Amino acid sequence: MAFSQSNDTEKQCADIINKTDILSEEIISKKINKKYNIIIFDKIDSTNNYAKNTNNSDLKIPTIIIANEQTSGRGRVGKTFFSPKDTGLYMSIVFSPEKKINELDLLTITAAVSVCEAIINTTSLPAKIKWVNDIFIENKKICGILTEAVNNYQTGKVDKLIIGIGVNVNNPHNEFPENIADTASAINSPNTDRNNLCAEIVNLFDKYYSENNREKIIEKYKKYSLVINKRIKYTKNNKEYYAIVKNINNSGNLEVINDDNTEETLKSGEISIIPIVE
Numbered sequence: 001m002a003f004s005q006s007n008d009t010e011k012q013c014a015d016i017i018n019k020t021d022i023l024s025e026e027i028i029s030k031k032i033n034k035k036y037n038i039i040i041f042d043k044i045d046s047t048n049n050y051a052k053n054t055n056n057s058d059l060k061i062p063t064i065i066i067a068n069e070q071t072s073g074r075g076r077v078g079k080t081f082f083s084p085k086d087t088g089l090y091m092s093i094v095f096s097p098e099k100k101i102n103e104l105d106l107l108t109i110t111a112a113v114s115v116c117e118a119i120i121n122t123t124s125l126p127a128k129i130k131w132v133n134d135i136f137i138e139n140k141k142i143c144g145i146l147t148e149a150v151n152n153y154q155t156g157k158v159d160k161l162i163i164g165i166g167v168n169v170n171n172p173h174n175e176f177p178e179n180i181a182d183t184a185s186a187i188n189s190p191n192t193d194r195n196n197l198c199a200e201i202v203n204l205f206d207k208y209y210s211e212n213n214r215e216k217i218i219e220k221y222k223k224y225s226l227v228i229n230k231r232i233k234y235t236k237n238n239k240e241y242y243a244i245v246k247n248i249n250n251s252g253n254l255e256v257i258n259d260d261n262t263e264e265t266l267k268s269g270e271i272s273i274i275p276i277v278e
C-alpha cells in the first residue's frame with residue numbers, strides 16, 4: 001500500500017512537470033467572452049512594464065499581455081516577482097476605464113475575487129484571499145496582483161489601467177528563492193492549464209467589473225477572505241500592532257481590534273497572519 005501510494009505521488013509530480021500547456025493566443029481568444037487583443041511573449045522583462053511603456057495606439061486596447069517567463073517581474077512595494085519559464089501564468093489585463101478614478105476604489109478587490117474564483121473553478125482547490133490582494137492556498141502565497149494606472153496629465157483622466165497577475169502554477173518541488181521559500185507555493189494541480197486559467201480570470205474580471213455591484217463584490221471578497229477573525233500583525237507610524245480582524249467594510253478596508261482594545265480601520269499596507277498556537 002505504502003509502495004503504491006508513493007508511486008502515485010511520484011507519477012503525479014512527473015505529470016505536473018511534463019505538462020505541456022503551451023500558451024496559445026488561439027486557445028485563449030476562443031475561450032474569452034469579450035474581444036481582446038492578445039500578445040504572448042516567450043520572455044520579457046515584465047508584462048506590466050510592456051503595458052506601461054507601449055503607446056495605446058500600438059496596444060489596441062483592451063489587451064491581454066502574457067509571458068511564459070519574466071526576467072524582471074515586479075511585485076508591490078518595489079519587490080520582485082519570481083517568474084521562471086513554463087511554470088507560471090504572468091499576465092497583464094490592460095484597458096481604458098470609462099469610470100472616474102474615484103469610482104475605481106474596488107478595482108484591486110474585484111481583481112482578487114476574480115483570480116481567486118478562477119483558481120477555485122479550474123482546480124477545485126481552496127484558494128483564499130489574503131488582504132489586500134494575495135491569493136493563498138493552504139497558508140502559502142501562490143499568486144500576487146499588481147494594479148497600476150497610467151494617467152493622462154493633459155485630460156486629467158486615467159489613460160489605461162494595468163492589472164498585473166502572477167500565478168505560480170507548477171512548482172512541485174517548491175524551488176523558490178530563499179527569501180520566499182517558506183511562504184510561497186504553487187497550484188501544483190495536474191488539472192491546471194494556463195490557457196484555461198487565463199481565460200477564466202479575464203471572463204470573471206470582465207463580468208464583475210461591468211456589473212459594478214459593490215455589495216456583491218464585497219460579499220464575495222469576505223467569503224474568500226483568509227483574514228477575518230484571524231490574529232494579525234501590522235505596522236503603523238513605525239509602531240508594531242497585534243490585532244484581531246473583525247470585518248472588511250464596504251470600501252474593502254480592514255476593521256481590526258488591537259490587543260489594547262482600540263479599534264482601527266486599515267486602508268492599505270501589509271499584514272502578517274499570526275498562527276494561533278494551541
Ligand code: BTN
Pocket residue numbers: 045046047048049070072073074075076077079081089090091092143144145146164165166167
Ligand atoms: C505581488 O505579489 O506583490 C504582486 C505580483 C504581481 C506579479 C505580476 S506577473 C505579471 C505582471 N508583471 C509584473 O511585472 N508583475 C505582474
